Amino acid sequence: xxxxxxxxxxxxxxxxxxxxxxxxxxxxxxxxxxxIAVYLVWPPPDTAxxxxxxxxxxxxxxxxxLDLLYIVSNVLAYLLYLALGVLLWRVSRSxxxxxxxxxxxxxxxxxxxxxxxxxxxxxxxxxGAGDAERVALLATGEGMLATWMGTAFDIYYxxxxxxxxxxxxxxxxxxVFSRATAVWGLVAAALxxxxxxxxxxxxxxxxxxxxxxxxxxxLVARRLxxxxxxxxxxxxxxxx
Numbered sequence: 374x375x376x377x378x379x380x381x382x383x384x385x386x387x388x389x390x391x392x393x394x395x396x397x398x399x400x401x402x403x404x405x406x407x408x409i410a411v412y413l414v415w416p417p418p419d420t421a422x423x424x425x426x427x428x429x430x431x432x433x434x435x436x437x438x439l440d441l442l443y444i445v446s447n448v449l450a451y452l453l454y455l456a457l458g459v460l461l462w463r464v465s466r467s468x469x470x471x472x473x474x475x476x477x478x479x480x481x482x483x484x485x486x487x488x489x490x491x492x493x494x495x496x497x498x499x500x501g502a503g504d505a506e507r508v509a510l511l512a513t514g515e516g517m518l519a520t521w522m523g524t525a526f527d528i529y530y531x532x533x534x535x536x537x538x539x540x541x542x543x544x545x546x547x548x549v550f551s552r553a554t555a556v557w558g559l560v561a562a563a564l565x566x567x568x569x570x571x572x573x574x575x576x577x578x579x580x581x582x583x584x585x586x587x588x589x590x591x592l593v594a595r596r597l598x599x600x601x602x603x604x605x606x607x608x609x610x611x612x613x
Contacts, residue, residue, distance in 0.1 A: 387459045388601050394456020395597035397449040398590040404446045405583055411437050421492075421514030428496035435496070439489040439521075447533075451480055453590065454536055456597060460550075461543040472539035479532030486525040488517040522570040530568040538562040541589075549600075554592040561585035 384391060417438040418424045428435030454476050458469045492514060499510045541558030544550040561582050569579035 384600050387456075390459060391456050391597050391601055394453045395594045395601075397452035397456075398594035398597070401446055401449040401453065402587045402590050404442055404449070405587055408442050408446070409583075411442070421495075421511050421518060424492055424518075425496040425499045425511075425514065428493050429500055432493060436489045436493065439492055440487050441489050444484070444487060444489075447480060447483055450533075451476055453593065454540060457540050457544070457593070460597075460600070461540065461547055464543045464547050468539050468543055472536045472543075475532045475539075476536040479529045479536065482525045482532065483529035486521055486523065486529065488521045491517055526570060527568050530565065534562055534565040537565070550596055551592070554589060554596065557585050557589040557592060561589055 415434050415438060418427055424435060424438065427438060454473060458473050462469050495510050495514050495517070499507055499514075502510055537558060541555050541562055544558060545552060545555035547555075564578045564582035564585065567575045567578050569575045
């Protein structure tokens with residue numbers, strides 16, 4: 374390793390997680406591009422009736438409109454955070470534990486909020502239902518959409534903000550990562566102050582945060598790869 378702090382973290386023991394974090398960072402950036410393309414080509418419907426129609430006509434498009442890729446993207450982001458937690462452990466153990474704990478809370482809250490499978494099931498039932506049943510199914514669908522971007526989503530958003538903010542501050546204090554990497558993380562975190570479901574302001578800030586996050590993820594991925602490469606390109610995979 375090239376620095377004292379880097380030597381204090383045995384990369385050989387954590388090489389699997391560090392490499393996973395590197396690939397997760399790259400994959401998350403790719404998914405951002407894909408999600409933007411999907412959004413532009415297939416703008417998401419606004420009502421349950423419109424979503425039912427899309428789900429019945431093109432289930433894949435409907436599931437993508439219901440943030441199916443965003444679920445994967447969040448898992449990838451947390452894998453990246455775990456790798457960062459290992460490398461930043463020596464900077465502040467308490468802060469790393471706090472950041473990852475908020476990350477777990479955020480992930481749990483988010484996983485409880487999206488409704489792709491439920492909406493697909495309702496759409497299939499709607500196709501063969503009578504008029505009275507369709508009214509009830511539409512009402513249920515609207516309720517699903519309300520909970521999708523409800524309290525659980527806001528909790529996830531704010532917890533994710535705390536996780537990224539704390540890790541970025543630790544990166545700024547660390548000698549393992551460059552100051553530029555930490556700054557991009559801080560900028561992305563600052564743009565996440567308002568949840569994306571908070572009207573136009575939230576949506577604009579959420580879209581604006583994608584650029585800094587992508588730069589941050591790419592810089593982190595490069596650094597994680599270089600750390601394992603410094604061990605000769607074939608680091609040992611000891612237990613950690």
